[in-house]
Amino acid sequence: MKTALVFTVLIAYLIQAGWANEACSASSKPDFRAPGRRISEEKCREYNWERKCSSAQDVDVNEHPYLGAIAYRKEDGDVIFACAATLISPKFAVTTGHCSRNIRIGGSLTPEFVRFGNKNLKAEAVIDAKIVNKISYPQSENEREVILRKNDIGLLQFENALPLNKAVTPACLWSQEIGSDVTKVSAWGTTGGNKLPDVLRTMEVQIMDSESCKKAAIPYFNRKFPKLEDQHLCVNDSSDPKEYFSKGSSGAPIVISAPVAEGEDMSYIKAFATFGTRYRTGAITFYTKIPNYIDWIEQQVWGTTPL
Template identity: 25%
Template sequence: MTGELFSYFPICHRNIPVNYRKLPSIVRLGILISERFILTAAHCVVRDDRKLPSIVRLGKIDLLGDSDNATAQDIPVEERIIHPEYKSYKLGKDIALLRLARTAEFNDNVKAVCLNTSPQIRSRLLISGWGLINRTTEQRSRFLQRAIMEPYDLNKCNQTFLESPSRIAIYDAQLCALSNAPAPSSTCKGDSGGPIQFENRRNDGRTPMIVAGITSYGRGCRGSVPTIYTRVSSYLSWIEEIVWR
């Protein structure tokens, strides 16, 4: 098998997305949405200077430990499908699918997540991943990190990024989020392609996680600046046409 191990693909396990990165170099994430498909950010799979993903690993929580190796699933990637309107020099339509070579085996550790079908999102959002926890040393977390975020007004978000050196425009098919914690958190290098989610409290007492967006872009891992996510509800038709046709 050639190429690099494309892991950190989140799955629903104890109501949080989890997975594992074996190689110490570039970390990428994604979201298991069916037995054969993973949803991720387009910019994670189109970089010319990187080998294309060849394997995903599911069912692994501890980045370095061996305790859950027996339940992990390594599955080859059969095809990458990038949104046809994605442009690498823009932030819009930053979404892609990976078709697996065989079906994932669902169990207590590996489950597909639900996607948000409404443009409306809850006020309390959860980000998670194994991205950098120290930018100076390039240290990644061994264990899954989580942080609470809140939706950030799209017009204010657009103004923030248009006034930045990159002068990036924000679109309706994106969403922005910001941490209001005293020590604000943010996504960082290695978290791209992962989910931003909210709890769906049901009458039967269950609280499944619903994916509202895909981590797309941030400014220097700064918790004081909003981060940008691809809004999945804007791309349901495209996803459904490929995954459930």
């Protein structure tokens, strides 16, 4: 009886595996195009399908499979992880404009690769994506002085397309309005001192409404930040300023899970951290809204012929 049961289970598994292989073949790939659907949405559904069909399903599940840490190489050969980036296609990640260019930490450092696949940067199960192209949002000559505040967004292009699985999966691009609510943000940013942690940290924050954001931003206006732009979003943590991210949090995304079909959710990036400051008993961080740049992102990443 036991042998018969094992045999039955084995046959059922082989049949299911055969069905899965057939469902994931190139000839059975669904057409994700639909009237009114943006190309970023089409590609996101396609990447999700590829992830589910991946043969590497035995990898460890990563709670944030879209999140990566940007590595900068020092003159002595050591690597510094100083910013976050969000994977939006197998070959592109979005981050801040200032993180996509050289940064100054004891000298001018160039972004070299982005580490994905694990919340622990020192874990063995990671994927390092080599950066071959850095794309900044275009600005006029007069805007260059305030680029770090006005259009702080950039794209990182990788040498090779990343294999998609449960540990590495792109996030979709949010295209709707962003309301004021409580959400979570994850980053490798420090909460005190100068040493960045190796393990990802997550905390709860409050997205401020537009009027509160405008009032809160006034004390911080300066030459590089002359006014609050429509593409800015204010995020406030009023519980304990000591627990708020500081150094290393640039690029940390606000990501939500939204349903796309019955029983199926996908992750959407709404915004990412650009710069922050202390405000009263808490801290305010200004974020760049993804919906305000989605046309530019789609043009750069997928163009007229999707990658």
